[in-house]
Amino acid sequence: MRTLPVGERALLVELDADGEVGAFHAELLLRRAAGTLPKVREIVPAARTVLLDGLDDPRALAVELARWTVPPLTAEAGRRRRSGCGTTGPIWRRSPGCGGCGPRRSRRSSAASSSGWRSAASLPVSGT
Structure with a gap:
């Protein structure tokens, strides 16, 4: 190091x-x-x-x-879990407008889903 x-x-x-x-x-x-x-x-x-x-x-x-x-x-230790807001990771917390929290989705995530692109957060997580 x-x-x-x-x-x-x-x-x-x-x-x-x-x-x-x-x-x-x-x-x-x-x-x-x-x-x-x-x-x-x-x-x-x-x-x-x-x-x-x-x-x-x-x-x-x-x-x-x-x-x-x-x-x-x-x-x-390296296994990642899906959180309630659609992101993955060991310690992520919910944040407003992250694209997966609650009934409202951010414009960015809506635009991405309508264009056919998927964020890493929307991909299936194995082992959960």
């Missing part, structure tokens, strides 16, 4: 292997939910990196990340 500062309030974490991003992202979300991750506005995973934006002290977090031991994802 290598950390690189991005501006004054962000940190880019480069991971050694493609499969590590999922495990590292899951660990970040778990620690954020538990309240043990310092305040971060956005967590943006990519192919081999994770961007942490809106940090108060990126340097301190970089030092802390170097001490983390991140367990690999297991098949059970």
Whole structure:
């Protein structure tokens, strides 16, 4: 793992292997939910990196990340579930206008469904 500062309030974490991003992202979300991750506005995973934006002290977090031991994802931990609003993921919450919440659908999701395109949220989820 290598950390690189991005501006004054962000940190880019480069991971050694493609499969590590999922495990590292899951660990970040778990620690954020538990309240043990310092305040971060956005967590943006990519192919081999994770961007942490809106940090108060990126340097301190970089030092802390170097001490983390991140367990690999297991098949059970990597399984995603469908939430009530049509999105999938480990910790997603309902948000108004997300396209699947309640009787009103957003224009974007209505337009997408009428054009024949389907969002990832509308695809069947295996194992649920």
